[in-house]
Amino acid sequence: MPALVLFRRRWRIGSDDFVFPGIWSFLFRILWLTAVFVVYTSRVSFLECHGRDLLMTYLIGLMTILSVTICLEFIVVYISAQGSIFNASPRRHLPLFLYVRVFVFIIEILFSILGAIWMFSEFEFDKTNSCERNIVRLVQAAVIISWVLLFVVCVSVLVLFNPWHHDHRDGDDNGEEEHVINPAVQLKWEQRCKMLCCCAGKDDNSQVAYAEVAAILSKFFHGLDTVPSDIIAGLILMQLEQERLMRNGEQPTLTRPCGPCLSAPSQPAIEEVPQALHYLRFASSAYGWKMFVCADLCCGICKLCEYCKNDQRICCGCLRQSSRTEKDNCCQCDTAAVKYTTGLEEEDIIYISFHNKVFEIPFFVALDHEYQSVVVTIRGSLSFRDALTDATAESIKLDIEGQEIYAHKGITQSAVYIRDKLEKEHILERAFQQAPDYKLVIAGHSLGAGAGTILSMLLYNTWPGLKCYAFAPPGGLLSTEGVNYTSDFVMTVLLGEDLVPRLALGTLEELKARMIDVVKRTDRPKYQTLLGGCWWTVCGFPENLPYSSVLSDVHPTEDPESRRPLINNQSTPRPRPNYTGVQPEGNGGTVGGEAGGGRGRIELYPPGRILWVTEDVRHTRRLCCNKPSYKIRWATCQDLSHIIISPAMVTDHLPINLSKALQEIEETTCVTFHTDEPPV
Incomplete structure (x- = not known):
């Protein structure tokens, strides 16, 4: 940080990112030079080879180039290791040596061509056998290695190449119009989205999504001169500071509103576990055969094939397509996975669709006889x-009479699609004709949980008494009014440090501000931060945590001011961009850029009542193979007000891990009740 400027372009790499690739290249070329030098000095029989002048020129030139390259790599590594992430002044001369390195690399290409010419020139060494085979193998290996390195460098240049032609930042952070985005910049982001999601299709919904996601990304990264390694280093430093704060029982200072704090229900949280676990099986089954196989890599395929073999209707699915099934594959593997996971029979499934486009997601409707409910999953x-769909995160007002509720735009459009499908096909009416006394339950995980929440809000007036189980829904889903509205019929269930229920435009802005603040304060080189992060990931944090500003123990003579936790020492935040274009009214769920009507953004939060499953620290694991112990409690949006950086932020989102945690709680509860002890 900032990004490297070379050939009047700003690249996706920093001047302090050459340490590790430079060391690898340095050691590799030393071994290569040693091998060539040993062969050259100990073998004189190559003087009898045809084209020996060309061969000697190649070997001498190769050793010279390798020697010069080794010296340049050492200098580049040394300069790149100087300074800190934000202090690039000690690395200001690095571009000069990179220009020299490019020139030497061009010469290296020419000598690679020279070696290829000798090696393949009329195949003289095959006809006369005048050269020793070791000499031929050495030249062949040298030429092949040279071209492999050339290919690797070309791929790296393409990955790190920035299509923007200017060498200055995209915007001025200090200007009054700091959130006015250049249309050309937004167009570049749109092109990147289309390139990354090239298989998402080119229909109208996709084009709208590309444009809106590009607008969000261009505003979010506006004026942020960083490279990917800066973000990784910043996350490592933030994880270190968060660990320190948690050990001290502190919380980071945040500028984003924490969201509504709903009172906990009178019913104990542990009593909700059986039903939550039951409907989580429905939510997990909606992922089809892919998630089914991933959850059981050893035997998943065998179980699915055996199930298809025993069910003739599924085995002959390519010949007999059911009118209740849409867009499943010819063997109906997704339908088979749903039935196997939930235990449903063929007649229990009212409708199942695996149709998938932007703003159009798969779902199924089935009869659950165990809990006497019609389940929309x-x-x-x-x-x-x-x-x-997830990234179309602008706010949109819901069409609910008498309510001023804003919600995630992409998820809302997906919920509207499902509602229209249910009404057009009269799916719910057909389900309740078969089971008129059943209740309506909506379940989903992640994006499905968000869409299920919005769908339940749209159907609540039509089907009173419905219940929604939202497993790990997106954090940026509903405004404050929406959270209050869903408190009676939506139950959110999440595990530990799951990222998704904490993920919203507001929390991302907080994360960006805190990360930049921590990175600015550190005085260590980036490579030390990255090495420390790898060590802590494998071995865990030490008992005595280093401070983020110093990755080693603090020197006794150091200024005490530098020892304060960095997250709590933020600079005054600037007004955040209004991603929605909506001018919020009142103070419910909004944050203004300035007091008295500045530009603002509607803050969005997770829905309904929140069941939070966490690992019980009172029952720590003595061995890594032992099962963890979990506890469950009611939580509020305030408990999810900021993103926690840890490896568990990803693994805790997987439905299989949430299911294991709920099963452990259920088993522990049964054992506890059996022994007449109070539940944990």
Whole structure:
């Protein structure tokens, strides 16, 4: 940080990112030079080879180039290791040596061509056998290695190449119009989205999603001169500071509103576990055969094939397509996975659709005889189309009479699609004709949980008494009014440090501000931060935590001011961009850029009542193979007000891990009740 400027372009790499690749290249070329030098000095029989002048020129030139390259790599590594992430002044001369390195690399290409000419020139060494085979193998290896390195460098240049032609930042952070985005910059982001999600299709919904996601990304990264390694280093430093704060029992200072704090229900949280676990099986089954196989890599395929073999209707699915099934594959593997996971029979499934486009996600409707309910289950994110739906994170007002509720735009459009499908096909009416006394339950995980929440709000007046189980829904889903509105019929269930229920435009802005603040304060080189992060990931944090500003123990003579936790020492935040274009009214769920009507953004939060499953620290694991112990409690949006950086932020989102945690709680509860002890 900032990004490297070379050939009047700003690249996706920093001047302090050459340490590790430079060391690798340095050691590799030393070994290569040693091998060539040993062969050259100990073998004189190559003087009898045809084209020996060309061969000697190649070997001498190769050793010279390798020697010069080794010296340049050492200098580049040394300069790149100087300074800190934000202090690039000690590395200001690095571009000069990179220009020299490019020139030497061009000469290296020419000598690689020279070696290839000798090696393949009329195949003289094959006809006369005048050269020793070791000499031929050495030249062949040298030429092949040279071209492999050339290919690697070309691929790296393409990855790190920035298509923007200017060498200055995209915007001025200090200007009054700091959030006015250049249309050309937004167009570049749109092109990147289309390139990344090229398989998402080119329909109208996709084009709208590309444009809106590009607008969000261009505003979010506006004026942020960083490279990917800066973000990784910043996350490592933030994880270190968060660990320190948690050990001290402190909380980071945040500028984003924490959201509504709903009172906990009178019913104990542990009593909700059986039903939550039951409907989580429905939510997990909606992912189809892919999630089913991933959850059981050893025997998943065998179980699914055996199930298809025993069910003739599924085995002959390519010949007999059911009118209740839409867009399943010819063997109906997704339907088979749903039935196997939930235990449903063929006649229990009223309608099942695996149709997937942007703003159109798979779902199924089935009869659950165990809990006497009609279950609408919605699938979570499993494709680039779903990712575009997730990323269309602007706010939109819901069409609910008498309510001023804003919600995630992409998820809302997905819920409207499912509602229209249910009404057009009269799916719910057909389900309740078969089971008129059943209740309506909506379940989903991740994106499916968000869409299920919005769908339940749209159907609540039509089907009173419905219940929604939202497993790990997106954090940026509903405004404050929406959270209050869903408190009676939506139950959110999440595990530990799951990222998704904490993920919203507001929390991302907080994360960006805190990360930049921590990175600015550190005085250590980036490579030390990255090495420390790898060590802590494998071995865990030490008992005595280093401070983020110093990755080693603090020197006794150091200024005490530098020892304060960095997250709590933020600079005054600037007004955040209004991603929605909506001018919020009142103070419910909004944050203004300035007091008295500045530009603002509607803050969005997770829905309904929140059941939070966490690992019980009172029952720590003595061995890594032992099962963890979990506890469950009611939580509020305030408990999810900021993103926690840890490896568990990803693994805790997987439905299989949430299911294991709920099963452990249920088993522990049964054992506890059996022994007449109070439940944990």
